[in-house]
Amino acid sequence: MAQRIPRDESLSRVHGVGGLFAAAYGNVGSSIYYALGVTAAFALGLTPVAFVISGLIFAATAATYAEATVMYPEAGGSSSFARHAFNELVSFIAAWGQMLNYVITVAISAYFVPHYLAVFWEPLGEAPGDIVGGAVLIVALALLNIRGSQESAKLNLVLAVADLATQVVLVGIGIFVVLSPEILIDNIHLGVAPTWSDFALGVAVGMIAYTGIETISNMAEEARDAARTIPRSVGLTVIAVLGLYLLIPVVALSAMPVTQDAAGQYTTALGTQFANDPILGIVENLGLSHGPTEALRFYVGVLAAVILLIATNAGLIGVSRLTYSMGQHRQLPERLRQVHPRYRTPYIAILVFSVIAMITLIPGQTDFLATMYSFGAMLSFTIAHVSVIQLRRRHSEDERPWKPPLNFRAFGTEVPLTAVLGGLGTFAAWIVVMALNPRTLAVGLGWMAFGLVVYVLYRRNQRLPLTETVKVLTPEPLGVEEIEYRSILVAFEDGEPFSEEMVATAVKLASKRRRGIHIHSMLTVPTNLPLDAALPAQESEVQSKIEQAKLIGGQRVTGHVERVRPGQAGYAIADEAELISAAAVVVGLRYRNGRPLYDKTLQTVLGQRPCRVIVVSDPAVESQEWARPNGSTAAPSAPSPSSS
Numbered sequence: 001m002a003q004r005i006p007r008d009e010s011l012s013r014v015h016g017v018g019g020l021f022a023a024a025y026g027n028v029g030s031s032i033y034y035a036l037g038v039t040a041a042f043a044l045g046l047t048p049v050a051f052v053i054s055g056l057i058f059a060a061t062a063a064t065y066a067e068a069t070v071m072y073p074e075a076g077g078s079s080s081f082a083r084h085a086f087n088e089l090v091s092f093i094a095a096w097g098q099m100l101n102y103v104i105t106v107a108i109s110a111y112f113v114p115h116y117l118a119v120f121w122e123p124l125g126e127a128p129g130d131i132v133g134g135a136v137l138i139v140a141l142a143l144l145n146i147r148g149s150q151e152s153a154k155l156n157l158v159l160a161v162a163d164l165a166t167q168v169v170l171v172g173i174g175i176f177v178v179l180s181p182e183i184l185i186d187n188i189h190l191g192v193a194p195t196w197s198d199f200a201l202g203v204a205v206g207m208i209a210y211t212g213i214e215t216i217s218n219m220a221e222e223a224r225d226a227a228r229t230i231p232r233s234v235g236l237t238v239i240a241v242l243g244l245y246l247l248i249p250v251v252a253l254s255a256m257p258v259t260q261d262a263a264g265q266y267t268t269a270l271g272t273q274f275a276n277d278p279i280l281g282i283v284e285n286l287g288l289s290h291g292p293t294e295a296l297r298f299y300v301g302v303l304a305a306v307i308l309l310i311a312t313n314a315g316l317i318g319v320s321r322l323t324y325s326m327g328q329h330r331q332l333p334e335r336l337r338q339v340h341p342r343y344r345t346p347y348i349a350i351l352v353f354s355v356i357a358m359i360t361l362i363p364g365q366t367d368f369l370a371t372m373y374s375f376g377a378m379l380s381f382t383i384a385h386v387s388v389i390q391l392r393r394r395h396s397e398d399e400r401p402w403k404p405p406l407n408f409r410a411f412g413t414e415v416p417l418t419a420v421l422g423g424l425g426t427f428a429a430w431i432v433v434m435a436l437n438p439r440t441l442a443v444g445l446g447w448m449a450f451g452l453v454v455y456v457l458y459r460r461n462q463r464l465p466l467t468e469t470v471k472v473l474t475p476e477p478l479g480v481e482e483i484e485y486r487s488i489l490v491a492f493e494d495g496e497p498f499s500e501e502m503v504a505t506a507v508k509l510a511s512k513r514r515r516g517i518h519i520h521s522m523l524t525v526p527t528n529l530p531l532d533a534a535l536p537a538q539e540s541e542v543q544s545k546i547e548q549a550k551l552i553g554g555q556r557v558t559g560h561v562e563r564v565r566p567g568q569a570g571y572a573i574a575d576e577a578e579l580i581s582a583a584a585v586v587v588g589l590r591y592r593n594g595r596p597l598y599d600k601t602l603q604t605v606l607g608q609r610p611c612r613v614i615v616v617s618d619p620a621v622e623s624q625e626w627a628r629p630n631g632s633t634a635a636p637s638a639p640s641p642s643s644s
Contacts, residue, residue: 103357159306323353539561
């Protein structure tokens with residue numbers, strides 16, 4: 001009798017330390033391209049100090065996110081932490097603050113893309129070219145996300161490494177060419193340039209340089225060995241950004257020192273002339289000859305534009321995922337999380353919040369965008385810190401696979417010092433932003449008030465309590481309780497026609513080896529949606545393949561539905577084969593224009609080669625199209641199985 005193994009229905013885990021670091025640094029690293037100039041406008045010669053202080057707050061916040069994310073590896077970030085620590089109302093406040101972060105990230109990243117592309121066409125670097133260019137970019141990415149975008153972890157890793165290397169090179173050149181301790185000291189006029197209030201605001205605004213820590217939390221459901229990979233990736237991100245975000249302002253202020261004009265005003269070209277493209281300002285003021293300077297300008301312009309474009313898209317993906325999650329927990333009306341009938345993406349949410357992002361973009365005022373981001377980010381970060389402290393008190397007996405160092409006991413509870421200091425820092429920054437910027441105070445509180453009104457009215461309309469967690473019931477993947485035999489694995493991708501030939505081949509092989517047959521039917525979930533998004537129609541379609549296989553193979557056939565991201569089917573098949581100790585994997589062969597198509601899935605399975613791989617093409621489905629989730633198709637053909 002074959003050994004029976006209980007089925008693990010956890011979500012697909014595909015991201016390691018490198019993938020998580022690339023995603024986090026790709027978001028955090030992108031912000032220096034606009035945060036440097038905005039912060040320098042307030043902090044002047046104390047800009048490096050402002051970045052150090054905000055960086056220490058970021059490090060404490062990263063530790064908080066690492067502990068809570070490992071404890072609850074699910075999308076949502078501070079909203080998820082608050083739900084477990086407090087209740088649904090506090091969770092909504094954190095989520096609505098996050099939503100403001102994502103909207104501002106989309107707006108500010110899109111706004112700066114034209115400024116860096118102005119190295120090719122100067123009108124993009126000034127109004128209205130920058131505003132129009134940013135709006136067009138948002139519209140294009142919104143339409144792309146409605147159709148369903150595919151993220152490439154490898155591409156993100158390459159771009160993150162290129163970005164990191166570029167910043168290291170600029171710092172290295174700057175240290176040898178322009179670094180001057182005397183100039184850095186002369187830049188500082190304590191209490192005058194900057195004033196203490198401007199310096200405090202500079203610290204708060206400097207926090208926008210560390211936007212993106214939510215990224216790792218939102219990818220936790222897809223992380224391999226979360227207890228190990230998440231803390232390591234967070235640590236690498238913290239080390240990278242703290243080092244560079246100290247050195248880059250030092251080099252920048254050596255190249256563009258603080259000066260006093262005829263009216264007695266202190267300014268730096270970093271916060272005025274190059275406020276909208278500060279890294280290009282560094283390149284142009286390194287004192288290099290014309291040829292190398294022009295080459296560096298074009299290179300930095302292209303790289304910055306690509307990095308910021310990815311950050312804009314990441315903001316839209318964050319909006320769509322967060323909206324869908326809030327809809328699932330009955331925090332927002334069902335209409336907002338409605339999925340497009342064809343593309344399976346929350347198109348209403350993408351359209352609504354893209355319009356809001358474009359509205360905030362129209363004034364073209366980066367200081368307003370920066371302070372608005374700080375308002376939302378500091379609020380949600382503060383809630384995250386308080387939630388971790390509350391979780392230590394409320395769920396003290398729960399397992400914590402990772403905890404930050406420097407814990408102390410208070411009121412009978414072990415309290416993380418990082419959460420205490422981080423919470424005080426983010427709360428103080430939130431108060432500073434509101435106290436010193438009345439417009440940000442009015443708009444920010446208006447945003448939160450509007451969200452709370454919608455939340456309360458929706459909950460009352462649905463006759464739901466304000467603080468109780470009520471999640472929308474979604475159909476669970478069938479086969480959760482099913483017991484799986486070590487068997488021949490038959491893999492069907494989403495959109496792939498059911499093949500009797502594949503199942504018949506497995507039945508024949510299994511009968512010789514007296515083993516069971518397991519159908520691995522995959523449902524591809526677009527990157528815009530959480531992996532557990534409700535897709536009942538697609539769920540039914542992929543489940544039907546298991547039922548059809550049972551009609552052929554009888555009681556010896558088992559199966560389950562697995563949700564995967566675009567491009568990850570091959571890895572999911574290999575992992576499943578290892579999990580059930582399969583003797584062979586049966587996969588289908590596609591043809592295009594009469595020729596075999598060795599696509600990414602087949603190449604991955606053959607490359608991983610967890611066991612014997614049998615590739616089958618079914619003549620019965622020659623005329624059928626393979627409808628892929630991204631819209632592409634391929635037609636299979638050919639008569640017989642082959643193995644490798």
